[in-house]
Amino acid sequence: MAAAAAAAAAVKRVVVTRALPAATMARLTSRPDIAVTAWEAEGAMPAAALGAAVAAGGGAAGVVCMLTDAIDAALLDASPALRVVSTMSVGYNHIDVAACKARGVSVGYTPGILTDATADLVVALLLATARRLPEAWSAVKSGEWSSWSLFWMAGKAVAGATVGIVGAGRIGSAVGRRLRGFGCPILYTGASGRKPELEAELGGGATYAPLDDLLAASDFVVVLCSLSPATRGLFNRDRLLRMKPDAVLINASRGEVVVQDDLVAVLRERPTFAAGLDVTTPEPLPTDSPLLTLPNAVVLPHIGSSTTACRTEMADMAVRNVLAALDTGTPLLAVPL
Numbered sequence: 406m407a408a409a410a411a412a413a414a415a416v417k418r419v420v421v422t423r424a425l426p427a428a429t430m431a432r433l434t435s436r437p438d439i440a441v442t443a444w445e446a447e448g449a450m451p452a453a454a455l456g457a458a459v460a461a462g463g464g465a466a467g468v469v470c471m472l473t474d475a476i477d478a479a480l481l482d483a484s485p486a487l488r489v490v491s492t493m494s495v496g497y498n499h500i501d502v503a504a505c506k507a508r509g510v511s512v513g514y515t516p517g518i519l520t521d522a523t524a525d526l527v528v529a530l531l532l533a534t535a536r537r538l539p540e541a542w543s544a545v546k547s548g549e550w551s552s553w554s555l556f557w558m559a560g561k562a563v564a565g566a567t568v569g570i571v572g573a574g575r576i577g578s579a580v581g582r583r584l585r586g587f588g589c590p591i592l593y594t595g596a597s598g599r600k601p602e603l604e605a606e607l608g609g610g611a612t613y614a615p616l617d618d619l620l621a622a623s624d625f626v627v628v629l630c631s632l633s634p635a636t637r638g639l640f641n642r643d644r645l646l647r648m649k650p651d652a653v654l655i656n657a658s659r660g661e662v663v664v665q666d667d668l669v670a671v672l673r674e675r676p677t678f679a680a681g682l683d684v685t686t687p688e689p690l691p692t693d694s695p696l697l698t699l700p701n702a703v704v705l706p707h708i709g710s711s712t713t714a715c716r717t718e719m720a721d722m723a724v725r726n727v728l729a730a731l732d733t734g735t736p737l738l739a740v741p742l
């Protein structure tokens with residue numbers, strides 16, 4: 406009887422906030438020392454349900470979450486047994502990492518795994534915005550396409566254009582590599598300053614520039630920095646107006662890096678300016694958002710890493726991070742706390 410009680414007490418509960426592939430779930434469910442509470446319904450797990458699941462039965466030891474789940478101090482306090490939070494994302498601004506550190510909770514994430522998928526999407530969005538693909542496709546469907554015409558649907562040339570990358574981390578560097586293939590000189594800026602290894606890798610085609618110089622000189626500005634107090638609202642009216650009047654802004658970091666109302670105003674004032682956004686504030690973007698009425702804005706539903714292969718690998722890594730943290734105390738890919 407005592408042995409059975411001890412075995413039950415040794416079982417650690419893991420809350421999973423979204424349906425995961427069967428093979429990934431099996432990593433958890435095949436373990437006799439792990440019990441799983443999974444959110445099986447469509448869509449994001451509501452915050453109240455997540456709180457209740459974390460608190461239930463003496464408290465969860467691990468949480469596998471996504472960027473839509475707010476992991477704050479109150480949630481962490483719901484379970485005295487909590488040891489690890491593991492997110493299926495490279496960004497972790499939805500997790501209060503200081504609160505995790507204070508409580509001895511480690512944080513796992515999925516850097517590297519989504520670099521190529523996201524860099525591909527960024528280049529696709531840049532090309533789609535520059536060459537007005539959504540507008541052109543709509544014109545075909547609506548019958549607006551009457552005849553071949555010299556400047557109808559004329560867009561902005563990408564080959565050879567100067568591309569400024571704000572946040573030259575893994576994904577920013579991968580975007581730079583791709584766009585060097587288009588003959589684009591790359592300017593970059595970011596919290597880590599000059600990166601001689603990136604400049605060497607891009608064969609001298611990349612140059613470090615302070616943000617204001619980069620904004621003034623770039624035909625395309627690609628935002629890939631992480632969201633932090635320093636980058637929240639970085640792209641306000643003042644900085645947007647420092648860009649060339651016919652520049653294209655691409656944001657695939659977090660919506661909050663751009664002051665969206667300022668962006669809408671600048672897009673209205675400058676019809677030659679354009680924006681391609683994979684991230685917005687809020688998400689999902691309400692269908693009555695003024696952004697969706699502007700011909701010079703292309704909006705995607707935060708699909709940077711969304712290939713089947715990449716999302717499968719992200720989910721698997723998130724679960725392996727939880728298991729490693731519960732077994733050894735440290736996720737395989739751990740956010741430095």
Ligand code: GLV
Pocket residue numbers: 472493494495496497519658709710
């Ligand atoms: C996506 O935005 C991520 O952070 O993985």
